[in-house]
Amino acid sequence: MIPEALDGRRIAITGGTGFLGTALIERLLRSVPGTELVLLVRPGKRSSAAQRARREIFRNDAFDRLRAELGAEAFDEMVERRVQVISGDVGTDGLGLDEAGRAVLAGCDVVVHSAATVAFDSPLDTAVEVNLLGPSRIAQTLRELGATPHLVAVSTCYVAGHRRGAAPEEHVADSPFYVDVDWRAEVEAARRARRDAEAESRRPEALARFRAEARRELGAAGTPALAAKTEQRREAWVRERMVEAGRARAASLGWPDAYAYTKALGERALLEQRGDIPVSIVRPSIIESAWAEPRPGWIRGFRMAEPIIISYARGLLKEFPGVPEGTVDVIPVDLVVAAIIAVAAEGPPAEPAVTQVASGSVNPLRYRQLVDLVREWFTEHPLYDSDGQPIVVPDWSFPGRGRVQRQLERARSTLARAEALLQSLPLRGRQAEWSARLEERREEAERALGYVELYGAYAECEAIYGVDNLLARHERLDPADRDRFCFDPRVVDWPTYVHDIHLPSVVEHARVRTTPGGRTVESRATRLRRQVLSPDRHFAAFDLENTLIASNVVAAYSWLATRRLPREDRLRHVVRTLAEAPSLLALDRRDRSDFLRHFYRRYDKAPVEQLEADAREMFSHLLLAKAFPAAIRRVREHRRLGHRTLLITGALDFAIAPLRPLFDDVVCARLDTRPDGTYRGELTDVPPTGEARATLLAEYAEAHGFDLAEGVAYADSTSDLPMLEAVGFPVAVNPETRLSALARKRGWLVEHFDKAPGVPEPLLPIGPPWGAGGRPSWLTRLLTADVWGGGDRRGRDGRDRDRPALASGPRGGWR
Amino acid sequence: MPRPGFVLDVDRSTPPILFHHGEGFRLEKLPPDRSRVVYPAEPLEPLEDPEGAIRHALENPVGDSPPLRALLRPGMKLTIAFDDVSLPLPPMRRPDVRQRVIEAVLDLAAEAGVDDVHIIAALALHRRMTEAELRHAVGDRVYDAFAPHGLLYNHDAEDPDNLAFLGTTPHGEEVEINKRAAESDLLVYVNINLVSMDGGHKSTATGLASYRSLRHHHNVRTMRHSTSFMDRHSSELHSSNWRMGKVIRDAGVKIFQIETTLNNDTFGATGPLSVLQKREWEWTARDRAAFLAMKAGLDRLPLPARRRIFHSWRAPYGLTSVQAGEVEAVHEITTENVYRQQLVEVEGQTDILTMGLPYICPYNVNSIMNPILVMCLGLGYFFNMYRGRPLVREGGVVIMSHPTTWEFHPVHHPSYIDFFEQVLAETTDPVEIEARYEKQFAEDEWYRHLYRTSYAYHGVHPFYMWYWGCHGLAHAGKVIVVGGDRRAVRRLGFTPASTLQDALEMAEDVVGRDATITHLHNPPLVMADVK
Numbered sequence A: 001m002i003p004e005a006l007d008g009r010r011i012a013i014t015g016g017t018g019f020l021g022t023a024l025i026e027r028l029l030r031s032v033p034g035t036e037l038v039l040l041v042r043p044g045k046r047s048s049a050a051q052r053a054r055r056e057i058f059r060n061d062a063f064d065r066l067r068a069e070l071g072a073e074a075f076d077e078m079v080e081r082r083v084q085v086i087s088g089d090v091g092t093d094g095l096g097l098d099e100a101g102r103a104v105l106a107g108c109d110v111v112v113h114s115a116a117t118v119a120f121d122s123p124l125d126t127a128v129e130v131n132l133l134g135p136s137r138i139a140q141t142l143r144e145l146g147a148t149p150h151l152v153a154v155s156t157c158y159v160a161g162h163r164r165g166a167a168p169e170e171h172v173a174d175s176p177f178y179v180d181v182d183w184r185a186e187v188e189a190a191r192r193a194r195r196d197a198e199a200e201s202r203r204p205e206a207l208a209r210f211r212a213e214a215r216r217e218l219g220a221a222g223t224p225a226l227a228a229k230t231e232q233r234r235e236a237w238v239r240e241r242m243v244e245a246g247r248a249r250a251a252s253l254g255w256p257d258a259y260a261y262t263k264a265l266g267e268r269a270l271l272e273q274r275g276d277i278p279v280s281i282v283r284p285s286i287i288e289s290a291w292a293e294p295r296p297g298w299i300r301g302f303r304m305a306e307p308i309i310i311s312y313a314r315g316l317l318k319e320f321p322g323v324p325e326g327t328v329d330v331i332p333v334d335l336v337v338a339a340i341i342a343v344a345a346e347g348p349p350a351e352p353a354v355t356q357v358a359s360g361s362v363n364p365l366r367y368r369q370l371v372d373l374v375r376e377w378f379t380e381h382p383l384y385d386s387d388g389q390p391i392v393v394p395d396w397s398f399p400g401r402g403r404v405q406r407q408l409e410r411a412r413s414t415l416a417r418a419e420a421l422l423q424s425l426p427l428r429g430r431q432a433e434w435s436a437r438l439e440e441r442r443e444e445a446e447r448a449l450g451y452v453e454l455y456g457a458y459a460e461c462e463a464i465y466g467v468d469n470l471l472a473r474h475e476r477l478d479p480a481d482r483d484r485f486c487f488d489p490r491v492v493d494w495p496t497y498v499h500d501i502h503l504p505s506v507v508e509h510a511r512v513r514t515t516p517g518g519r520t521v522e523s524r525a526t527r528l529r530r531q532v533l534s535p536d537r538h539f540a541a542f543d544l545e546n547t548l549i550a551s552n553v554v555a556a557y558s559w560l561a562t563r564r565l566p567r568e569d570r571l572r573h574v575v576r577t578l579a580e581a582p583s584l585l586a587l588d589r590r591d592r593s594d595f596l597r598h599f600y601r602r603y604d605k606a607p608v609e610q611l612e613a614d615a616r617e618m619f620s621h622l623l624l625a626k627a628f629p630a631a632i633r634r635v636r637e638h639r640r641l642g643h644r645t646l647l648i649t650g651a652l653d654f655a656i657a658p659l660r661p662l663f664d665d666v667v668c669a670r671l672d673t674r675p676d677g678t679y680r681g682e683l684t685d686v687p688p689t690g691e692a693r694a695t696l697l698a699e700y701a702e703a704h705g706f707d708l709a710e711g712v713a714y715a716d717s718t719s720d721l722p723m724l725e726a727v728g729f730p731v732a733v734n735p736e737t738r739l740s741a742l743a744r745k746r747g748w749l750v751e752h753f754d755k756a757p758g759v760p761e762p763l764l765p766i767g768p769p770w771g772a773g774g775r776p777s778w779l780t781r782l783l784t785a786d787v788w789g790g791g792d793r794r795g796r797d798g799r800d801r802d803r804p805a806l807a808s809g810p811r812g813g814w815r
Numbered sequence B: 001m002p003r004p005g006f007v008l009d010v011d012r013s014t015p016p017i018l019f020h021h022g023e024g025f026r027l028e029k030l031p032p033d034r035s036r037v038v039y040p041a042e043p044l045e046p047l048e049d050p051e052g053a054i055r056h057a058l059e060n061p062v063g064d065s066p067p068l069r070a071l072l073r074p075g076m077k078l079t080i081a082f083d084d085v086s087l088p089l090p091p092m093r094r095p096d097v098r099q100r101v102i103e104a105v106l107d108l109a110a111e112a113g114v115d116d117v118h119i120i121a122a123l124a125l126h127r128r129m130t131e132a133e134l135r136h137a138v139g140d141r142v143y144d145a146f147a148p149h150g151l152l153y154n155h156d157a158e159d160p161d162n163l164a165f166l167g168t169t170p171h172g173e174e175v176e177i178n179k180r181a182a183e184s185d186l187l188v189y190v191n192i193n194l195v196s197m198d199g200g201h202k203s204t205a206t207g208l209a210s211y212r213s214l215r216h217h218h219n220v221r222t223m224r225h226s227t228s229f230m231d232r233h234s235s236e237l238h239s240s241n242w243r244m245g246k247v248i249r250d251a252g253v254k255i256f257q258i259e260t261t262l263n264n265d266t267f268g269a270t271g272p273l274s275v276l277q278k279r280e281w282e283w284t285a286r287d288r289a290a291f292l293a294m295k296a297g298l299d300r301l302p303l304p305a306r307r308r309i310f311h312s313w314r315a316p317y318g319l320t321s322v323q324a325g326e327v328e329a330v331h332e333i334t335t336e337n338v339y340r341q342q343l344v345e346v347e348g349q350t351d352i353l354t355m356g357l358p359y360i361c362p363y364n365v366n367s368i369m370n371p372i373l374v375m376c377l378g379l380g381y382f383f384n385m386y387r388g389r390p391l392v393r394e395g396g397v398v399i400m401s402h403p404t405t406w407e408f409h410p411v412h413h414p415s416y417i418d419f420f421e422q423v424l425a426e427t428t429d430p431v432e433i434e435a436r437y438e439k440q441f442a443e444d445e446w447y448r449h450l451y452r453t454s455y456a457y458h459g460v461h462p463f464y465m466w467y468w469g470c471h472g473l474a475h476a477g478k479v480i481v482v483g484g485d486r487r488a489v490r491r492l493g494f495t496p497a498s499t500l501q502d503a504l505e506m507a508e509d510v511v512g513r514d515a516t517i518t519h520l521h522n523p524p525l526v527m528a529d530v531k
Helices: A019-031 A049-058 A061-070 A072-082 A099-106 A124-145 A183-201 A204-218 A223-252 A258-273 A305-313 A333-346 A367-380 A401-424 A429-460 A468-476 A479-484 A494-510 A524-532 A553-562 A567-590 A592-603 A608-624 A629-640 A653-662 A691-704 A718-726 A737-746 B050-059 B097-111 B131-149 B179-183 B202-207 B220-224 B236-250 B285-300 B303-311 B327-342 B371-382 B414-426 B430-442 B445-453 B461-468 B470-475 B486-491 B500-511
Strands: A010-014 A036-041 A083-087 A110-113 A150-154 A165-167 A279-284 A286-288 A330-332 A353-357 A463-465 A539-543 A644-652 A665-669 A671-673 A679-683 A711-715 A729-733 A749-751 B006-009 B017-020 B025-028 B035-039 B077-083 B116-122 B152-154 B163-168 B174-178 B186-190 B255-262 B319-325 B343-346 B350-356 B392-401 B478-482 B495-497 B517-520 B527-530
Touching: A010 A019, A019 A036, A019 A049, A019 A061, A019 A072, A019 A333, A036 A049, A036 A099, A049 A083, A061 A072, A072 A083, A083 A099, A099 A124, A110 A124, A110 A333, A124 A150, A124 A183, A124 A223, A124 A258, A150 A258, A150 A333, A183 A204, A183 A223, A183 A258, A204 A223, A204 A718, A204 A737, A223 A258, A223 A691, A223 A718, A258 A279, A279 A333, A286 A333, A305 A367, A305 A429, A305 A494, A330 A333, A333 A353, A333 A468, A353 A468, A367 A494, A401 A429, A429 A737, A524 A729, A524 A749, A539 A629, A539 A691, A539 A718, A553 A567, A553 A592, A553 A608, A553 A644, A553 A653, A567 A592, A592 A644, A592 A679, A608 A653, A608 B445, A629 A644, A629 A653, A629 A711, A629 A749, A629 B414, A644 A653, A644 A691, A653 A665, A653 B445, A665 A691, A691 A711, A691 A718, A711 A718, A718 A729, A718 A737, A729 A737, A737 A749, B006 B343, B017 B350, B025 B285, B025 B350, B035 B343, B050 B097, B050 B255, B050 B319, B077 B097, B077 B179, B077 B202, B097 B116, B097 B131, B097 B186, B097 B255, B097 B319, B116 B131, B116 B179, B116 B202, B131 B152, B163 B179, B163 B236, B174 B179, B174 B202, B174 B236, B186 B202, B202 B236, B220 B236, B220 B430, B220 B461, B220 B470, B236 B327, B255 B327, B319 B327, B327 B343, B350 B500, B371 B392, B371 B414, B371 B461, B371 B470, B371 B478, B371 B486, B392 B470, B392 B500, B414 B430, B414 B445, B414 B461, B414 B486, B430 B461, B461 B470, B478 B500, B486 B495, B495 B500
Parallel strands: A010 A036, A010 A110, A036 A083, A110 A150, A150 A279, A165 A463, A279 A353, A286 A330, A539 A644, A539 A711, A644 A665, A711 A729, A729 A749, B035 B517, B077 B116, B077 B186, B116 B152, B186 B255, B343 B527, B350 B392, B350 B517, B392 B478, B478 B495
Antiparallel strands: A671 A679, B006 B035, B017 B025, B163 B174, B255 B319
8 A cells, every 4th residue: 555655754856846746745745644755946046945845836726625625724734744845956966955955865765856857948958957967966965875765766758769669668778779878978068068159159249249139129228228138138049059959969869859868868877876776767758737636637837738739729820740640648647646656655676667657558649639639629619819709720731840840930031021121110109010910920930830849749759658567566556546546547538638627727727718709808008007097106207209299309400400591501401411311310229328419519509599489489380290199198197196297308408498387397408508608519417318217217216205116107219218117117109119019028008199180291390481481581691511600680671670669650660 | 233142942953052161162962942052142342442441440430439640649558459360261362451450550650659569469368370470460561560579469368467457347257358458548459350250349358358357258158148149239248248348448448449341252253262152053164164173183182282272272352341449339330341241131940051161260270170170160150150040940950061080280279189089078068068177278287388388279269169169059959060080070979971961861860851951151251140
């Protein structure tokens, strides 16, 4: 009897936070009451091993059943009594144990090693450290401790590699197809590959590339934001290289992926390093949701088959490769757990024994059968799209992997090209969302491609995993245990399993729409808007250009500069500005504040008073005409709600002076003045752009006793990212393509504010002629580099306007 | 001898009738035997020597007033106020009649040695006039002489330092007007009386007033009791203004009122638009071709271009009378002259009133006719072009033809945008609108700022537009807009129809089959004298 055999035993378990580990812990606590458990848990970045265990293991719904049976208090007390958590990491030599931990481990009777990195696309070196070296590190540590507990190592059937036909329960090296490689050399190579990739990624050309990519994504978001993004890019690149290295090395040796490859060598290394520690190897196939324990359908995490199933049900995965008559070797998690417990209960074997827990040889689930079952189920229980319409699942024709891959690759690259094209266009607002939609489609295609690359091999696998040892063990079980700890794969009825157990559970976990009809809950935008306009917010900061008005500093300058120019000079000015536009744009994209400094030089020698007067007219002719009424309404709405409103802009103070009454506070750029009443063309302060805005907001919040997390910020471009990221409620207004994509990913509110419909659109941003339009020019001065010159105060008829009034008439100088 | 206006009974031989339709036109066949068309009179002969007539009026004032010359003396404070850009419609060809009158007044002032003269655009809560508009109204000569010295400017109804409180009427109406005007030794008001609503005490009591003062007559109650506001003696709006006029006079403000009337030569006897002024069955082959060509051309142009073309039209209006002196005496004569041109006798009311709304109303000169202005022009101005009884019977149907695009001028009409997006989205009931929203808009600092420094109508102005139409709104059983933007029309609370035939079918639900139809063939301006 198993409970008796393990009574009083102390069992160490690694990988307790994983799918299999959690199920194992639950089963031991519930069904083998005489055991004590030692959990080796890797501490998290911000949490200790004990915290992680509490949060990630015991709060899992796997324990709901036991907690209900015992009562919450008794459950906690039982966990307290029977479970000990030690901090450790199988990825480091010596398992990262402290002295106390080593002592605890030394006192264990059984060690179940189920920690692994199961992601099929792990970077090579991570997989090597954990999967390859993990088991032998445990053996090594136990040997150092002089302990010889029964080590049950969980591996995988797929260590057998790509092969057709029988794959019996034998050691890796005993297989006739095994290519003998030295695992130590593999470890060394993997570590070297990481060092090489790291070095490669730091080469100047590579860094420049990452920087360029970051800039493409963020635009002129300021140095700190770009630096962070660049480093992120570099790390992602290194990871990709390592994933690729793993895939390539595994393929070269005949394994489907780095996971199987490192697991296989891990078994080799363990057998070599075990010394006199008794070792059992348990090899499950593809572990899926529970058949019966702790409840039918229990599953943890979104695993291998689930994303594929959901993508299929959502109609995204139009095709998936596979051999229809091939076997998909699925095994419910509770059967694997029972097998591990049975192996542990049987005691240490004399020689290392292999037990495979798989269904393929005795109760095969054919690929075609699985697909049919899934399609039947989703035809009866369709998912619904965002309009509440049921989604019809596609018919798979089981093409070859190459064809599907080529199709998807073609789709992906077409979408990527279209996306790049859109991103290079100066789009905003709703148009920018086309690109977001394309990006979504491309990501879907990429994901599908990823699935095909990663998992395609498993659908095509034609190996049949022998389970003679497993069945023999089952035969040896006490009849009572056969019920309680059933691990005979023949009990699984596949139609029942797929229809009634697995798919309902998968759909429940996937958070997809399973009910028809339109939206009954408010849309995300409505909810976000309500949060933004809650009285609890403290302040609202607004960017100006393209957030409140569809204009910019260049247009403002053009307007002001041309207002007092004669017609022929105006034309020349326009031509000159147009010619300069590309270089100005490029400078603006590179660095906003450099651009402003450079551009504002043009105001050198401009008369202060004249500009102030002209700016008042510009307010009506340019700013208001191009304003977004809804945006202005929003500012006022914030004020009505008692939020303090702040305008942050790189525009000049005199240009935006008429906008001041709209806001409580204004931060803008200012020009130095000369004693003679002209501007110097140099800024008095750092212009409020990029990361300066984040600092500014922080200071602003500090000064008014506000919480940045309660702030709202409105901006239109990635160059305002620091400002948006600084507050708790960022709002992207008419975002350009890049910001649109970012806002979507981060779940920010996106507002589309339009110009007033029907607004007359001037072709060129130049001021209307001073004085009434349509009359011959009255200023005869030729255009010089200095457009500001001296203001000519004479009227068009050449009469001096300041001529004193006639004594004999009204003061205006009538007659 | 110009022919008077008349009412045409539509029969099977009547050609399709012209409907103005924003920046375009429609030709509509009216159902025979139950439809009639009210045609305006042909333009009266203008005065041959307008300048002479003006000088004559200044020398020979009516009512209890000495000639202007006798009122002018050196050292005095003289203020000349004039009607703003909302008059006349469309703007008239140069020289504008205001320019002629102001120049004549200034000549007399110069002769008399008056050197403290201010010239003020009496725009009440309308938008400020631009330099170009001021130049057009008063002429370059006046503008160049006064504007650069800050002596020619727009009235500011929100400038607390430049308003004078003059007292309260027996009805409790506060009277507050432009301080400079109130404190001048003489206020000369230069008016253009395009319709009978204009002029009289309303010139000063409204044109130079503040919001505090205006709200006493610009409200739902007053407008519902003005039946119609085109008929002074049945208009609560005017009664209130006349009461205020008395307070102004009693406060010692001396007003020399100069009122002018124009004929209705809106589109000219020759030229591209002259066909609009002719009766359809008298169109020559040439007129027909010209009209079809114009329509075809316009239909191919984008809306902004069409708008530009129409708004550049300057009407060849002719001066038909000018009278000066004491306000009430002057206004009596003025009104007679307006009626002489515009009044047409109509026998009995109608079940369905149709009207084609043109591209312009008093509040979108050089601007955009937004949906709220469409409502105001139709149910406010056109509906009220009656004396006696409304043209349409109570509970009858009003059918207006206008594109009613969802468009707004962002500079001129900022509060309209918010009114349309926020207020009308909630309710179209004038009483509720007045009670719930007026104060908030009227006292809004941002609108105030825009009114004072930019070229925006006052924040409360869209409310006045809505009140202007509230008599028509309460009177009509149903309002249908033909050829309008459906969303915008529904927002106004009206029913959209794609064709006049559809609209007439819809009207049947309210007024039954075989209902009588009357089309107000306006502009050129016509006012129905309903017997």
